Amino acid sequence: MAKKRKPKLAVWKFASCDGCQLSLLDCEDELLAITDHIEIAYFPEATRAVVKGPYDLSLVEGSITTPHDAERVHQVRRSSKFLVTIGACATAGGIQALRNFKDVNTYITAVYPTPQFIETLNKSTPIADHVFVDFQLRGCPISKFQLLELFNAYLNGRKPNIPQYSVCIECKRKGTTCVMVAQGIPCLGPVTQAGCDAICPSFERGCYGCFGPKETPNTHSLAERFHVLGEKEDDIVRFFRGYNSYAEPFQRESIAHEKKSQV
Amino acid sequence: MAHQVRLTLDALQSLIDELQSREYIVIGPKIENRKVVYDEIAKIDDLPAGWSDEQEAATYRLHKTGSPALFDITHSMNAWIHHLYPSKATLLKASRENSGFTVERMKEAPPKYALFGIRPCDLEAMKKYDRILLKDTFHDEIYKNRREKTFIISANCTRPSGTCFCASMDSGPKATSGYDLALTEIIRDGDHYFIADIGSESAQELINKIPQAEASADDIAYANSLIEKAREQMGRTLNTGNLKEILYKNYENTHWDTVGDRCLTCGNCTLVCPTCFCTTIQDYTDLTGSNVERIRQWDSCYNNEFSYIHGGSVRTSSYARYRHWLMHKLATYHDQFDTSGCVGCGRCITWCPAAIDITEEASAIRQHSITV
Ligand code: SF4
Ligand code: SF4
Ligand code: SF4
Ligand code: SF4
Ligand code: SF4
Numbered sequence: 001m002a003k004k005r006k007p008k009l010a011v012w013k014f015a016s017c018d019g020c021q022l023s024l025l026d027c028e029d030e031l032l033a034i035t036d037h038i039e040i041a042y043f044p045e046a047t048r049a050v051v052k053g054p055y056d057l058s059l060v061e062g063s064i065t066t067p068h069d070a071e072r073v074h075q076v077r078r079s080s081k082f083l084v085t086i087g088a089c090a091t092a093g094g095i096q097a098l099r100n101f102k103d104v105n106t107y108i109t110a111v112y113p114t115p116q117f118i119e120t121l122n123k124s125t126p127i128a129d130h131v132f133v134d135f136q137l138r139g140c141p142i143s144k145f146q147l148l149e150l151f152n153a154y155l156n157g158r159k160p161n162i163p164q165y166s167v168c169i170e171c172k173r174k175g176t177t178c179v180m181v182a183q184g185i186p187c188l189g190p191v192t193q194a195g196c197d198a199i200c201p202s203f204e205r206g207c208y209g210c211f212g213p214k215e216t217p218n219t220h221s222l223a224e225r226f227h228v229l230g231e232k233e234d235d236i237v238r239f240f241r242g243y244n245s246y247a248e249p250f251q252r253e254s255i256a257h258e259k260k261s262q263v
Numbered sequence: 264m265a266h267q268v269r270l271t272l273d274a275l276q277s278l279i280d281e282l283q284s285r286e287y288i289v290i291g292p293k294i295e296n297r298k299v300v301y302d303e304i305a306k307i308d309d310l311p312a313g314w315s316d317e318q319e320a321a322t323y324r325l326h327k328t329g330s331p332a333l334f335d336i337t338h339s340m341n342a343w344i345h346h347l348y349p350s351k352a353t354l355l356k357a358s359r360e361n362s363g364f365t366v367e368r369m370k371e372a373p374p375k376y377a378l379f380g381i382r383p384c385d386l387e388a389m390k391k392y393d394r395i396l397l398k399d400t401f402h403d404e405i406y407k408n409r410r411e412k413t414f415i416i417s418a419n420c421t422r423p424s425g426t427c428f429c430a431s432m433d434s435g436p437k438a439t440s441g442y443d444l445a446l447t448e449i450i451r452d453g454d455h456y457f458i459a460d461i462g463s464e465s466a467q468e469l470i471n472k473i474p475q476a477e478a479s480a481d482d483i484a485y486a487n488s489l490i491e492k493a494r495e496q497m498g499r500t501l502n503t504g505n506l507k508e509i510l511y512k513n514y515e516n517t518h519w520d521t522v523g524d525r526c527l528t529c530g531n532c533t534l535v536c537p538t539c540f541c542t543t544i545q546d547y548t549d550l551t552g553s554n555v556e557r558i559r560q561w562d563s564c565y566n567n568e569f570s571y572i573h574g575g576s577v578r579t580s581s582y583a584r585y586r587h588w589l590m591h592k593l594a595t596y597h598d599q600f601d602t603s604g605c606v607g608c609g610r611c612i613t614w615c616p617a618a619i620d621i622t623e624e625a626s627a628i629r630q631h632s633i634t635v
Contacts, residue, residue: 033550149547156552161545165530165566168616172534173350173561175341177298180616182323182340190529190616204296215567218527218581221617225321228618 007056007155010042012076014062014069015096015124019141020087021045021061026144034148037155053079057154060133063089063096063124070121070130077131084150085127088140088243092212095140097124097246101254124246135160140210140243143195163194164215167207171198179206186226186239191217191249212244219253233261267478268470270446270457276307277473278416278444282377287414290346291379292339297325301339304379311336318424318498318609321618331455334448337424338382340614342537343389346376347409348396350561354544359553373408380418384427384608386441387434388537389415394600395540414465417442421489425498426609428622432501434606436493444470447486458486499609501622502629503593510594513628514586522624523582525617530563532611532619533588538596538604541569564588585619593625 011021025046027034041051058080064070077083085091093100099107100123108115127133137146146162153160163169167189171178179185179201187206189198193214200207213219223236231239240254270278282289291304294311304310315328315335328335357366393410396403420427420436429435438445443466447458458478461467478486533539543562548555562569565584570577578584596604605621612620 030550037550148550152548152550155550156548158548161547163566163568165563165568166528168529168531169534169561169563169566172531175300175345175350177300177340178323178531178614178616181321181614182298184322187616190527190531216528216579216581218525221525221527224525225617228321 006037006039008041008051008053009038010053010055010058010076010080011040011045012042012058012060012062013045014060014073014090014127015065016062016087016089016094018045018061020090020137020139021059023086023141023144023147024059027148030148034151038151054081055079056081058083060085060090060127061087063093063126064121064130065096065124066120068119073127073130082134082154083127083131084135084137085133086137086142086147088138088210088212089124090127091136091138091247092244093124093126093246095243095245098241100124100246101241101258126246137162138193138211139195143197146195165194166190166214167192167194167196167198167201167211170194170196171201174198174202176201179204180225180229184229186229186231186235188222188239191219191222208242209240209250210243212247213249217249219249220256223253223257233257237261266461266467267483268459268461268475269478269482270459270473270475272307272455274474275457278469279304279307279379281469281472282414287375287377289377289379290343292336294325299325299336299339301341301343301345307333310334310380315422316424318426318613320426320612320620321615323613330450332448332450334380334418334420334446335422337420337422337427338385338608338610340535340610342385342535342608342610343378343381344392344537346374346378347389347413348392348403348406348540352405352559354557354559356557357555371405371408373405373412375412376409377414377416379416380446381415382420382608383417383435383438384429384432384606385537386415386417386438387429387432387606388608390441391538391600391602391604391606392540394602415442415444417445419445419447419486419490420493421448423493423497424609424613426612426620428497428499428501428607428609430494430497430500430607431503431622432603432605432607437487437490447490449482449486449489451485458482499607499612499620499622501605501607501625503603506625506629507594507597509629509632510590510625513633514590516628516631516633518624518627518631519582519586521627522585522619523580525619526565526581526585527617528565528567528581528584529616530565531614531616532621533563533565534561535610535614536592536605537608537610538592538606539563543569564591585624589621589624592621 108118150160180187185206188209189207192209193211195211236257237254240250293309310333317324353369355368396406417438443463445460541562542559544559567576592604
């Protein structure tokens with residue numbers, strides 16, 4: 001069999017903490033096997049050597065927060081055949097999207113001594129608000145297993161086995177006792193997409209919603225339950241204002257409770 | 264009448280010892296991190312003596328009672344299905360070889376379980392699993408091999424939980440068949456003992472090995488009276504009269520919207536239900552593309568992808584998914600398997616994070632039936 005040209009991989013960074021890129025480096029055991037099949041062509045976090053584009057597969061980390069990045073993301077798209085966003089920042093705007101709910105200028109003046117040097121957009125937005133995205137890997141950070149599955153599926157020309165159902169499904173398969181039912185701890189698992197293997201409930205914590213909204217999330221009904229568990233309107237605002245606060249269903253739910261908390 | 268014996272606590276320990284010497288992995292309820300799990304126990308002391316549970320819709324709490332009773336806790340969140348029908352299993356592996364490929368079907372050395380303290384409702388659920396996974400043209404290898412080896416020590420219920428309604432479903436609180444041993448716990452006049460009903464030859468053979476006495480007529484009557492009291496104290500009831508027909512007439516009832524508005528489509532109710540059996544099968548290649556594993560995992564009809572056919576999912580709304588689930592439990596299961604899809608264990612009520620109650624929903628449909 002003729003040796004196929006290895007597909008070229010590029011890893012791009014926008015506004016983010018680099019944690020998702022680290023998940024790739026964290027694939028220690030599998031990293032060599034990956035490089036057998038994929039050429040790491042552009043990955044500044046790992047190597048300074050740069051292979052010129054275009055690239056077959058681009059992983060994009062981070063959200064768009066500056067006018068410069070809003071331009072740059074189009075160049076990334078143009079030089080990528082297949083573009084996958086990785087992590088909550090790139091897919092939903094990240095924790096930095098909390099500013100979308102406030103006037104960003106109040107932060108700038110509060111934080112920086114010379115605010116006139118700061119050039120930033122009013123909102124932190126996901127990549128898909130700017131360019132076409134072929135696939136999204138959720139999570140804060142992404143799951144190493146899902147990243148490998150993505151490579152795997154990409155190399156073999158198949159759809160990745162990445163489910164969109166709730167965290168509860170993984171929680172129950174593991175047999176973890178439900179923290180919400182047995183301990184009265186609010187948990188976002190019923191409205192959050194699986195992928196983390198229900199790690200928080202396994203450690204007796206409620207899910208924080210790192211993987212963002214599941215398919216058809218009923219945030220309104222879950223918020224009702226949070227009320228029954230004794231949470232106040234502004235607590236509920238905070239539950240939905242985490243890493244995926246700007247994802248539409250979470251955004252809508254938090255705004256609804258913010259309005260109620262103000263009356 | 265079946266043969267019944269009286270066992271002391273020590274005899275129960277001997278029973279566990281005997282099972283272990285026959286290489287059984289004994290599974291029973293125990294407390295771990297202040298929670299009940301149904302998992303391997305080494306000795307009688309592992310059982311949750313002195314603990315009891317309170318179950319209500321979306322609520323499960325444990326408390327200490329001070330009583331020496333081993334079986335005051337009704338049933339744990341996880342049923343025996345975790346052991347006999349694991350939530351994740353590799354079915355086959357295949358590899359490319361030259362111009363073709365080879366397929367290796369996975370064959371496990373099935374673990375040999377003794378299920379200790381399983382409740383009558385769960386026993387009835389197992390009969391449904393037997394009906395579905397063993398009786399037809401296709402049987403399930405994993406379930407079959409594990410099931411055949413399983414030894415069952417059932418515990419009759421003398422205290423139902425707040426969400427139990429087995430009495431309505433004719434599946435408890437007393438085990439009627441399908442067990443090797445069925446225990447009833449008695450604490451009377453400072454005495455703590457068990458009446459054991461012997462249901463199989465292998466159980467008789469085991470019993471002969473441990474200290475025991477013939478149960479007196481009085482003991483048997485007392486045990487039955489405790490179970491009868493439990494029957495009257497069910498936390499929930501479900502009127503099953505004509506229910507299937509009523510449900511079939513009510514596909515378009517607007518009440519489904521009301522419950523759909525609350526349902527989170529999280530799938531918890533299906534994954535705690537001892538009669539749910541749905542799975543999804545996926546193939547995972549490796550990076551080389553030369554090896555593949557076929558993995559089966561528990562699935563739920565509350566997942567959007569569950570009803571995916573060419574062009575999209577059939578049941579996208581939460582009301583349609585809830586309706587499908589309740590219909591399967593209380594109506595279509597009858598047509599499929601000649602039995603109800605519900606044993607009234609109440610787990611779906613307790614473990615629904617939105618506190619949705621199958622008995623309430625079914626009776627709401629009955630009350631607001633479109634055409635009676
Ligand atoms: S602990 Fe959270 S994720 Fe797990 S079943 Fe309960 S609600 Fe769902
Ligand atoms: S209720 Fe749903 S998950 Fe359960 S057996 Fe029926 S279709 Fe399957
Ligand atoms: S439907 Fe609910 S009550 Fe009926 S068997 Fe399943 S979990 Fe138990
Ligand atoms: S449903 Fe019946 S058999 Fe099952 S635990 Fe409750 S009382 Fe016992
Ligand atoms: S009925 Fe309850 S447990 Fe079942 S999917 Fe709906 S919210 Fe989840």
